Amino acid sequence: MASPAQGQGGTTSSSTQTQTLPFPLPLQDRVAIVTGSSRGIGRQIALHLSSLGARLVLNYSSSNSSPADSLAAQINATSASSALPQAIVVRADISDPTQVRHLFDSAENAFNLPVHILVNSAGTLDPKQPSIADTSDESFDHVFAVNARGAFLCAREAANRLKRGGGGRIILLSSSQVAALRPGFGAYTASKAAVEAMTKILAKELKGTGITANCVAPGPIATELFFSSRTEEQVQKLIEESPMQRLGETKDVAPLVGFLASDAGEWVNGQVIRVNGGYV
């Protein structure tokens, strides 16, 4: 996995970056948009990409800006001195094309640097775990609007606007449910299956751009989304089932995203990578 110790050699060309590092960080001078980064997996991914040198566009959609604002403050407090911030916050609902365009506009304008990386971590599910027979129209439409349409809108914008010629990365969060196919997650799993299919096609369509497109598909990860949809008994059962005898944590996912985002990850393209401790 990419780490700050695995620099690429040479010197950084941007006047906005610290010039004294003997080796630039793997994602130095690269802008990364991470949707759904106010909490959970997206938050940890944003922190990890920041530790690799990326400038971050943090995104969320609700009326509560505090979690994203405090994450930006945390990242900016630890960043090297610079005229520009290391992280900005942009509120945008990824299921709305106008707001997704605004998200990318903000990223392009914030740092005077090209946008290299999109990580789409924003996602939702119906916490009631309805069977397909019991899934309401509204529940299905909401899950597909955020997970499938949202991923499509972000991927489309990224395909048109990410930096060409190397280092362009589209990383979409799917789910190991697409392989596990557990009852109670029909709409959610179908929405993520759509994302996986789209990603494999997108990677081929981006031929010649140097932009890769991949899915990262976690198993159970201890986040708000996970706990909102499981009883204590179900959580214990998942822990017992796991070859690692524990739930995944957000830090189990972020390093893989960091690797895919780095130059070292270029040869991984059009893939779905399940990261679940052996869950499926």
Ligand SMILES: NC(=O)c1ccc[n+]([C@@H]2O[C@H](COP(=O)([O-])OP(=O)(O)OC[C@H]3O[C@@H](n4cnc5c(N)ncnc54)[C@H](OP(=O)(O)O)[C@@H]3O)[C@@H](O)[C@H]2O)c1
């Ligand atoms: N946790 C797991 O076990 C697990 C397993 C497999 C896959 N995943 C996938 O991993 C991703 C992250 O999950 P998580 O567990 O970290 O979820 P989480 O803790 O619920 O966080 C979801 C994030 O997405 C944002 N968000 C929700 N709807 C949005 C929208 N329409 N537009 C923009 N942002 C939106 C939320 O902020 P606001 O509420 O402010 O909008 C929040 O920042 C999801 O795609 C999920 O399907 C999770």
